[in-house]
Amino acid sequence: MSHLILIRHGQSIWNDKNLFTGWVDIPLSQKGIFEALNAGEKLSKFNIDIVYTSKLARAIQTALILLSKLDTQKTPVIIHTKGKMKKWSNYASSIEIIPIIQKKELNERYYGTLQGLNKKEVGLKYGEQQLKLWRRSFDVAPPGGESLKDNLKRTLPFFKQKVVEQLEDGKDVLIVAHGNSLRAITKYIENLDENQIIKVEIPTGTPIVYNYENKIFKDKVIL
Template sequence: MAKLFLVRHGQSLWNLENRFTGWHDIDITETGIEEAKKAGLALKGEKIDMAFTSVLMRAEHTLNVILETMEKKDIPIIRDKALNERSYGTLEGLNKAETAKQYGDEQVLSWRRSYDIVPPGGESLKDTYNRVIPYFEKEIVPLLKEGKNILVVAHGNSLRSLVMHLEHLSPEEILQREIATGIPIVYLFDEQFHVHRQDH
């Protein structure tokens, strides 16, 4: 038996300001720190063998707060850009409402919520999936198969890619799935490596 814990980083400054963030390195807010503490409290009784995060500070900071709250600062941490948020290209830093005024609501909605439409200079969710899943299969699955419990702290779209893969969701189904900030999603892997979602 192994467990995989997925946590989306706490609220970032640009989440608060309703901006496209993507690969821009923006830290979490005080609210984000509180969300990370709540995630740490929710996971406090769990055994964690190793943690993975992106190279963006909002995910790293969230992970550090979680581990501090769990009193597990000595856990090995692997950082990799494969787990970074989806890139929004030239939209990064722009206010979402202002962008909708400029390009039209429908266009912005299709950039944000379609599976394979690419924002200017950025990545689609499909591109993000094709970056995250090979990394997951190569680096994280072998550890789960060894029975290790793994914590992944990342971003809305990199985690959405993992949820899509683990739950065998269609592109339409995953677009309806919101990943809340700071609330752990837990998957249990049995001896046959079948995956079961567990509410936390």
């Protein structure tokens, strides 16, 4: 049996200010840093084999902080895939590592022209119903941005190919990503329909653990 651990990044500075963030690369707030440390403590006994993050700093920052709390001799190493960064990040083969791999497929949904706007003010201007459709519906895209369906189209092929392959291999996989890229993954692994996914909220800095066995995700625990 292997484990899949999903975690949304800790609170970012724009989460704190209640601004739409999407692909704007905003770091963690101080509260977010504490959330990441706390998540690391909760996960300290897991034998994590591989970490996938998005390309966004708030996810990478969360992963690095969290990994500092793990009770392991393995060294977290950010894997570079191009040019000299790849070639010159060689090391002795006796070293055991936890690879950290950054994938744009795990990025938050692109929030289009809403990025940088205050969520409460958008609700007042366009109405709560419209705000909810933009934020939580499956297929209504925010202006110029990605719907959850669009987000799912880029996140899910990556998840099914790369992550499931690792789980099949008996590896414990940690994914550090975002509210909507994780909703896309959750829709798939919990087999939720387009109405059920509307209600799914992923809190910041909270590990969600599934056991994976015989091609089935089961025994979900929120730590």
